[in-house]
Amino acid sequence: MGQDSTRAFVTMKFLCLCLLLCFYYPAFCLGQTRTTPCARCVQWNRPQKPFRIWGNTFYVGPHGLSSILITSDHGHVLIDGALPESAKQIAANIQSLGFRIADVKLILNSHVHFDHAGGIAELQRMSGARVEASEWSAKVLSHGGVGKGDPQFAGGTPIPPVANVQRFRDGEQIRVGEIVITAHLTPGHTPGGTTWTWKSCEGAACRNMVYADSLAPISSDGFRFSSSSDYPHALPEFEKSFTFLETVPCDILITTHPEASSLWDRLQSRDKGLTPDPLVNLSACRELARQARASLRDRLAEEHVQGEHHSK
Numbered sequence: 001m002g003q004d005s006t007r008a009f010v011t012m013k014f015l016c017l018c019l020l021l022c023f024y025y026p027a028f029c030l031g032q033t034r035t036t037p038c039a040r041c042v043q044w045n046r047p048q049k050p051f052r053i054w055g056n057t058f059y060v061g062p063h064g065l066s067s068i069l070i071t072s073d074h075g076h077v078l079i080d081g082a083l084p085e086s087a088k089q090i091a092a093n094i095q096s097l098g099f100r101i102a103d104v105k106l107i108l109n110s111h112v113h114f115d116h117a118g119g120i121a122e123l124q125r126m127s128g129a130r131v132e133a134s135e136w137s138a139k140v141l142s143h144g145g146v147g148k149g150d151p152q153f154a155g156g157t158p159i160p161p162v163a164n165v166q167r168f169r170d171g172e173q174i175r176v177g178e179i180v181i182t183a184h185l186t187p188g189h190t191p192g193g194t195t196w197t198w199k200s201c202e203g204a205a206c207r208n209m210v211y212a213d214s215l216a217p218i219s220s221d222g223f224r225f226s227s228s229s230d231y232p233h234a235l236p237e238f239e240k241s242f243t244f245l246e247t248v249p250c251d252i253l254i255t256t257h258p259e260a261s262s263l264w265d266r267l268q269s270r271d272k273g274l275t276p277d278p279l280v281n282l283s284a285c286r287e288l289a290r291q292a293r294a295s296l297r298d299r300l301a302e303e304h305v306q307g308e309h310h311s312k
C-alpha cells in the first residue's frame with residue numbers, strides 16, 4: 001500500500017472505532033462525562049433555566065435535583081452538586097446568570113448521596129472552591145464511595161472523592177464575603193445530613209431561607225431503622241431533625257429534590273403574578289416535618305410487621 005492509502009486505511013479504522021464507541025457509549029460522542037447508572041438520573045438531570053429564588057439566592061441545579069447559589073460581591077456559596085454529569089450544567093447555569101464559577105469560594109452539601117454530592121468533585125475542580133462538610137459526611141466525601149452507617153450503604157452508588165474537605169460543627173456559622181450561612185445537623189436519612197439556613201434580602205424584605213436536607217427513611221434491602229448496629233442512633237437522630245424543622249424560622253423552604261416542597265408549582269403560581277409570593281410559606285418547614293414523621297412511622301410499622309413475620 002502507498003503512503004496515502006495507508007493513511008486512508010488508518011483513518012477508516014479510526015472512524016469505525018468511533019462509530020462503534022458512539023453506538024455503545026453515546027456519552028463518548030457527545031463529549032460528556034460518564035453518566036450515572038440510575039433509572040431516574042436522566043429525568044433528574046433534565047436541563048433547567050436558572051432563576052432567582054429571593055434576593056441573592058438562585059436555583060442553578062438541573063430540573064430534578066437542587067443546587068443553590070448564594071451570591072455576594074466578595075465570593076459565592078454553592079450548596080449541592082447533584083450528579084457527576086450535572087456539574088457542567090450547574091457551572092453553565094451560574095455563568096448564564098452573569099456570575100463566574102471562579103467566584104464560588106465555598107461548596108456545601110446536604111448529604112453524601114450520589115444525587116446531591118456526585119458533582120461536587122468536578123465543581124471544586126472548576127471553581128477552586130473549598131468544600132466543608134459535617135464530620136461524618138467529610139469522611140465519605142474524602143474517600144468517595146458510600147459511607148458505612150448509611151441506610152443505603154449496601155448497593156449504594158459511589159460518589160467521586162473530593163480533595164481537602166474541611167469540617168464544621170453543628171450550629172457553626174460560615175462566612176463568605178457578606179454571606180453568613182449556618183450549618184444544622186439533621187441526620188436520619190444519613191448520619192451526616194445537614195440543613196442550611198441564611199438570610200436573603202430584596203430591599204428591606206429579608207427572608208429566612210432554609211435548605212432542608214432529605215428526611216426520608218429510605219434504605220437498602222435488609223436495613224432496619226429500628227435496629228441497626230451500623231446506625232444505632234437513627235431514631236433519636238431523626239427525632240432531633242424533626243424538632244429542628246418544626247422550630248426553625250422558615251420563610252422560604254427549598255428541598256434537595258425540588259418537588260418535595262412543590263417548588264415548580266410555587267414557581268408557576270409566582271410567574272402568574274399571584275400574591276403574596278407563593279414561594280414564601282411560613283408553615284412549609286413544619287409541614288415537611290409532619291410528612292417526614294408520618295413516613296418514618298409507616299416505615300417502623302412495616303419493620304415491626306416484618307420482624308413478627310420473621311420470628312414466626
Ligand SMILES: [Zn+2]
Pocket residue numbers: 111113189214
Ligand atoms: Zn439521599
